[in-house]
Amino acid sequence: MNFDLIIIGSGAAGLAAAMYAGRYKMKTVILEKEFGGETATAGKIENYPGILSIDGYDLVLRMKEHALHYGAEMQEGKAVKLSRDSNLISVETSKGEKYLGKTLILALGAQRRYLGLEREKELTGKGVHYCWTCDGPLFGGKTVAMVGGGDSSVKGVNFLAEYASKIYLIARGKEVVAEPVNFEQMKGLGRKVEIITENEIKEFVGKDKLEKIILKNPYKGSSELKLDGLFVEIGFDPNTELPSQLGIKLDDKGYIEVDNKMRTNVEGVFAAGDATSHFGSFKQDITAAALGAVAATSAYEYSKSH
């Protein structure tokens, strides 16, 4: 299957790129591993211009509709092998399908970080959770903790507050850094939320499900904290395996290096969204979509001249 443009990733960056490419009349395919990227699980999005408030899943559905409207094609498939096939770039999926493209945009997003604690896997879904929009509503009237000191964790706390009776926010750093509007909303929850900074989880305790955690440093005189559930929101790491197969340069943290036009060091290959660190740690839907639009425009210019 030959295309002008192959896009790997169906989050905000990939879908915005596909919409632009469609308008440029490029024959485009989006390969999706899991629909919607991080946006889909982000809960309410309230900072995308023109939309006061929308569920992340609904926002990416709209983006998909927009991309398909302009002719982009969407195919399920996890890209597992990238190579050059004369002048074309070849993408093979885990299903054994092969796509050939004049250009490629890597909108790979990033992979969720885990705490790396013993028993974390065993207790997943049994008190240790990663998707607060999914499992948060099951903790009505319960005591829960959110681990992480960034904006997503604060958004998670605000979401959980609709259900849980008590929420501990556990951050490794000295302070919690979040969008002021989200931080203020959390502060407005009063004593329902307790923020524990400069602390970490040492151990999970519980027989068939999580019952308590052991903290590295005592909190209010005790290292033990009884919990019904715990949500982990400690950030993401880039996917480095695929770009490495094409010899794409990564920065010291594993993000794809791009110039202002979203070009990688490999001809015809572009990157966008959370797989790059173009805006540093500022990773939003609006930045991902913007980077996708730039990458598609550059892919279009490249395909015209090659």
Added chain:
Amino acid sequence: MAKVIIYTTPSCVYCKSAKAFFAENNVAYEEKNVAEDLKARDEMVKKSGMMAVPVIDVAGTVVIGFDKQKLSELLGIKK
């Protein structure tokens, strides 16, 4: 066709994806919102051993999460 029950919460994206998958493939299903229905929640925990959604019961076989491949096999959906 096999009886399908999906246990969901309203904000769960994988539940939405699973329901979209059923709709695309004309699979009839019964949805139980375990954020509100406590009886259904107990039923789900008993079946899956987990406090996590979605849980999908296809004629007695329990699938945890939205595992498209497994669901396709169980429901005889060919792509």
